[in-house]
Amino acid sequence: xxxxxxxxxxxxxxxxxxxxxxxxxxxxxxxxxxxxxxxxxxxxxxxxxxxxxxxxxxxxxxxxxxxxxxxxxxxxxxxxxxxxxxxxxxxxxxxxxxxxxxxxxxxxxxxxxxxxxxxxxxxxxxxxxxxxxxxxxxxxxxxxxxxxxxxxxxxxxxxxxxxxxxxxxxxxxxxxxxxxxxxxxxxxxxxxxxxxxxxxxxxxxxxxxxxxxxxxxxxxxxxxxxxxxxxxxxxxxxxxxxxxxxxxxxxxxxxxxxxxxxxxxxxxxxxxxxxxxxxxxxxxxxxxxxxxxxxxxxxxxxxxxxxxxxxxxxxxxxxxxxxxxxxxxxxxxxxxxxxxxxxxxxxxxxxxxxxxxxxxxxxxxxxxxxxxxxxxxxxxxxxxxxxxxxxxxxxxxxx
Numbered sequence: 001x002x003x004x005x006x007x008x009x010x011x012x013x014x015x016x017x018x019x020x021x022x023x024x025x026x027x028x029x030x031x032x033x034x035x036x037x038x039x040x041x042x043x044x045x046x047x048x049x050x051x052x053x054x055x056x057x058x059x060x061x062x063x064x065x066x067x068x069x070x071x072x073x074x075x076x077x078x079x080x081x082x083x084x085x086x087x088x089x090x091x092x093x094x095x096x097x098x099x100x101x102x103x104x105x106x107x108x109x110x111x112x113x114x115x116x117x118x119x120x121x122x123x124x125x126x127x128x129x130x131x132x133x134x135x136x137x138x139x140x141x142x143x144x145x146x147x148x149x150x151x152x153x154x155x156x157x158x159x160x161x162x163x164x165x166x167x168x169x170x171x172x173x174x175x176x177x178x179x180x181x182x183x184x185x186x187x188x189x190x191x192x193x194x195x196x197x198x199x200x201x202x203x204x205x206x207x208x209x210x211x212x213x214x215x216x217x218x219x220x221x222x223x224x225x226x227x228x229x230x231x232x233x234x235x236x237x238x239x240x241x242x243x244x245x246x247x248x249x250x251x252x253x254x255x256x257x258x259x260x261x262x263x264x265x266x267x268x269x270x271x272x273x274x275x276x277x278x279x280x281x282x283x284x285x286x287x288x289x290x291x292x293x294x295x296x297x298x299x300x301x302x303x304x305x306x307x308x309x310x311x312x313x314x315x316x317x318x319x320x321x322x323x324x325x326x327x328x329x330x331x332x333x334x335x336x337x338x339x340x341x342x343x344x345x346x347x348x349x350x351x352x353x354x355x356x357x358x359x360x361x362x363x364x365x366x367x368x369x370x371x372x373x374x375x376x377x378x379x380x381x382x383x384x385x386x387x388x389x390x391x392x393x394x395x396x397x398x399x
Contacts, residue, residue, distance in 0.1 A: 001254055003163055006171070008178040008199060009258035012265060015188060021269035025190060028276035029227065032283065041286055045279065048331060049234075050074065054100045056237035057215050060246075063093050073097040077105075095133050103129040103216055108228075111220040117180045118220065120172055123200070126216050130209040139207030144168045149204055156244060157251030162204030171203050179221075189225030193218040194235075194268040198261055202254050215239070222272075238271035278332030285336045288393045289323060296320065299375075299399045310373075310399070315366050317354050319375055319391075326391055339379055339388035342367075374398055 015022065055070040065073070077098050090098075103126050110122070128142030138147060145165050152159040163171050178184060179196050187195065197218035204210050219234040239246040249264040296319055302310040311319070326338045345351060346363055355363045367389070370376050377392045 001161075001257060003161075003167065005257060006163070007257070008174065010195065010198075011258050011260045011262065012191070013262045015191075017262075018266060018269050021266070021273045022188065024273040025269065025276055028273070028280050032276070032279055035283060037283060037286075041283070044331075045282055047071075047074075048282075049279075050101070050104060052237040053219065053234040054097060054104060054236075056240035057212050057234075058096050058100055059240045060211060060236070060243060061096070063096050065093050065097060070097050074101045077101045092135060099130050099132060099134075100212060103212075104219070107216055107220045107223060111223045112228075113224060113226050115224060118176065118196075118217065120176045122220075123172065123176075123205075123213065123217065126213050127206050127209055130212045130216070131206075134208060136208040139209070144172070144205050145207040147207070149207070151204065152247070152251055157248040158255075160202070160204070160251055160254065162202075162210075168203065168205045172205050175199055175203060179217075189227065190222065190269060190272050191265055193221035193225070194265050195261065196221055197268075198250065198253065198259070198264060201250065202259075235268060235271050235275065238275055242267075242271070277334075281334050281336075282331050285328060285331070285333075288336050288396075289327075291396050292391065292393055293320075293323060295396045295399050296323070302399070312366075314354055314358075315370060318351065318366070319370065321348075321350050321354075322376065322389065322391055336393060337390040339390045342378065342387040342389050345389060 051067060051071045051074055054074060055065075055067045058065070058070070073094050074097065106125070106129060110116075111118075124142045131139055131141045134141065138145070145162075145168065147165055149162040149165075150159050151162065178199065184192050184195065197214045200217055201210050201214040206213065215234065215236050219236075222228070222234065245267065249267050253259055253261045253264045296311070296316060299310045300313075300316045304310050322340070325340060328335060328338050345367075346355075346360060351363070367376075371378055373395075374392055375395045376389055379388045379390060380386070381388065
């Protein structure tokens with residue numbers, strides 16, 4: 001691209017071309033907004049989203065820490081704040097996580113629906129928070145770069161030259177005007193956030209942390225637009241899971257002016273729709289398990305004869321065990337129940353204790369009976385030929 005002719009113009013398809021994603025986003029947002037959920041669920045969901053956002057944005061920059069390690073670092077930050085962190089012996093990877101967590105918390109506090117518009121000082125503050133304590137050469141936290149920069153690679157769409165460093169201060173002033181302009185305000189909020197992200201990372205105003213700052217600005221605009229139902233929302237984790245496409249589309253969008261951002265915007269909208277569906281999946285899975293547990297109590301207390309209940313004590317205990325053990329590994333998964341290998345189930349210590357004194361045949365007979373009654377179902381792995389057990393939440397409507 002030619003920086004001598006740069007301006008904040010872009011080409012975008014009519015929003016009707018994004019209807020599927022837009023409808024999905026608004027439907028998910030409306031559903032979650034109108035739900036009344038226990039505080040513990042909101043806290044769990046908020047923590048999950050914050051960790052995923054920090055994990056995604058730092059992993060995109062090459063941070064090797066796992067999501068579990070990111071969660072542990074953020075727990076430490078939540079307990080003691082950032083004060084004194086630089087005096088402790090922590091790795092640069094851990095510091096990067098804590099910096100990102102601090103900046104995220106600042107965004108959550110500042111950019112509420114009635115909060116002030118984005119200012120240049122906000123962008124500089126975010127950069128300072130993101131890169132403080134960094135040992136990266138040629139980067140001064142909270143300051144624009146004073147040297148030329150080239151980023152990207154040929155295998156991800158090509159290389160990109162950031163704005164000439166002498167032009168960066170002026171361009172960032174113009175960027176703030178653009179972000180707060182009536183023109184951008186007229187765009188759909190998620191589109192507005194993605195455009196703010198695109199233009200900031202295209203100018204590339206800092207020596208380090210440009211991607212992380214641009215994704216936080218994006219999250220700030222989403223937050224200010226009211227997309228913070230039940231916690232923190234962002235696209236960092238989605239971008240990380242689709243890293244090659246994310247970086248390739250960014251590069252493709254800035255090859256010529258006016259910038260053709262349609263594919264990048266479509267990609268971002270699809271991702272945000274997925275993220276919000278994940279929130280709905282989380283709530284749905286929680287609700288399913290609450291009502292399933294209530295149904296088990298009713299089924300256990302239901303008499304089918306003078307000496308017979310619908311569920312005997314062993315069967316009730318078995319279903320309670322499955323209810324706790326089949327929680328999805330991914331809390332945002334569309335699948336509400338994890339599967340347990342049919343053959344291995346009998347060897348689980350809890351099951352062995354529960355069925356002590358009865359034959360294996362009795363165990364399998366009761367398991368098959370529960371399948372026949374619709375409390376559970378069996379899935380066959382077409383590759384291995386083995387069967388697995390999972391809960392059948394349709395039982396809630398039967399009993």
